Amino acid sequence: MTDYWLSKLFFDLQTPGAAAEYRADRNSVLARYTLAPEVKAALLADDVAFLARRVNPYLLRYYFGAAGMTDDVFRAKLRASKAEAVHG
Amino acid sequence: MAEFVGAFAASHAPLIARDWHLLSPARRDEITAAYRELGRRMTVARPDVIVELSPDHWTNFFLDNLPSVCIGVGETHDGPPEPFMKAFPYQPAAGHPALAQHILATALAEDFEPSVSHRLKLDHGFCIPLWRMELSHLPPLVPIIINDLEPPMLSVRRCLAWGKLLARAIEGFPEKNLRVAILATGGLSHSIGEPDMGAIDEAFDRDCIDAFAKGAEEPLVAFLGQRMAAAGNGTHEVRNWVIAHAAAGSRGFQLIDYRAVPEVYVGCGFAAWQS
Numbered sequence: 001m002t003d004y005w006l007s008k009l010f011f012d013l014q015t016p017g018a019a020a021e022y023r024a025d026r027n028s029v030l031a032r033y034t035l036a037p038e039v040k041a042a043l044l045a046d047d048v049a050f051l052a053r054r055v056n057p058y059l060l061r062y063y064f065g066a067a068g069m070t071d072d073v074f075r076a077k078l079r080a081s082k083a084e085a086v087h088g
Numbered sequence: 089m090a091e092f093v094g095a096f097a098a099s100h101a102p103l104i105a106r107d108w109h110l111l112s113p114a115r116r117d118e119i120t121a122a123y124r125e126l127g128r129r130m131t132v133a134r135p136d137v138i139v140e141l142s143p144d145h146w147t148n149f150f151l152d153n154l155p156s157v158c159i160g161v162g163e164t165h166d167g168p169p170e171p172f173m174k175a176f177p178y179q180p181a182a183g184h185p186a187l188a189q190h191i192l193a194t195a196l197a198e199d200f201e202p203s204v205s206h207r208l209k210l211d212h213g214f215c216i217p218l219w220r221m222e223l224s225h226l227p228p229l230v231p232i233i234i235n236d237l238e239p240p241m242l243s244v245r246r247c248l249a250w251g252k253l254l255a256r257a258i259e260g261f262p263e264k265n266l267r268v269a270i271l272a273t274g275g276l277s278h279s280i281g282e283p284d285m286g287a288i289d290e291a292f293d294r295d296c297i298d299a300f301a302k303g304a305e306e307p308l309v310a311f312l313g314q315r316m317a318a319a320g321n322g323t324h325e326v327r328n329w330v331i332a333h334a335a336a337g338s339r340g341f342q343l344i345d346y347r348a349v350p351e352v353y354v355g356c357g358f359a360a361w362q363s
Contacts, residue, residue: 002151004151007150007151008150008151011146011150014146014147014169016171052281056146056237056238056281057280057281057282057285057321058145058146058237058280058281058321059146059281060281061280061281061285062146074285075285075286078281078282078283078284078285079283081283082283082284
């Protein structure tokens with residue numbers, strides 16, 4: 001399932017200025033997008049597994065980079081999401 | 089008439105630019121040598137124009153408008169927007185509107201339906217190979233975006249048809265002695281933003297290289313149909329190699345270098361087709 005507005009947020013955050021604003025004040029930026037409450041909660045919790053099911057993987061990577069997560073942490077969370085899916 | 093003077097292919101990866109300083113000297117030397125050899129061969133081919141095939145990494149297009157194929161027909165194309173590509177030396181890049189419009193017209197006449205852009209932003213996919221090949225000057229470009237990122241994507245068989253179409257269009261362009269090369273970028277195996285991010289499927293890459301070397305189209309279609317999707321989402325960029333392969337007549341493939349480079353998350357391949 002593709003979440004258009006979540007994808008749009010991630011797309012827009014490729015602009016360095018927008019990413020800086022997001023890192024400084026996530027809530028203000030999120031208020032501009034039509035996001036379901038559970039999606040917003042996942043964004044605020046850096047829930048990689050939840051978000052990964054709703055966006056293109058490239059956009060997912062851009063987003064977490066823009067949000068300030070290192071590749072190592074991001075990859076570890078991705079691996080954990082796979083393990084979670086396998087083991088329930 | 090114009091002359092099709094060669095087809096080339098090379099991987100790209102953002103980390104080849106962004107994290108270049110973090111790679112070991114030996115790794116930098118390996119990658120540099122492969123791109124330089126590609127650049128040397130391109131220089132020998134003396135193209136007046138390069139038709140370049142690359143995906144769009146969410147730079148020009150988004151979910152509200154996502155063409156399968158987009159031909160850049162503008163006089164100028166903007167350089168990469170990514171901050172780590174700031175030093176890309178050829179920006180803005182000159183286009184070749186006449187050849188681009190001819191390719192577009194030929195495609196439409198043959199019942200293909202490309203999209204068109206009069207000013208594209210060329211992201212790292214287009215620019216890293218051009219940069220690292222160290223050409224003394226960059227010829228005008230006809231950039232063609234192939235959607236390799238978000239379904240639906242072109243079938244492999246349709247990529248073959250596109251390659252043949254490009255060859256016909258180039259050879260039918262009525263400018264005497266215009267030398268035109270094709271450069272495909274992307275692949276080989278890689279996985280981005282997926283649970284296996286960073287994994288490189290070397291077995292796939294070796295078999296893929298072997299399929300190109302053997303040349304035959306139907307086995308290549310069958311192989312990619314069976315194996316490409318499972319080798320990582322970035323592996324879909326091999327479609328661009330397929331287009332170059334078909335443009336070259338599906339023969340003459342020569343591997344320049346292949347290295348699995350986990351530091352940049354990509355099975356890096358470099359190739360040329362003898363024209």
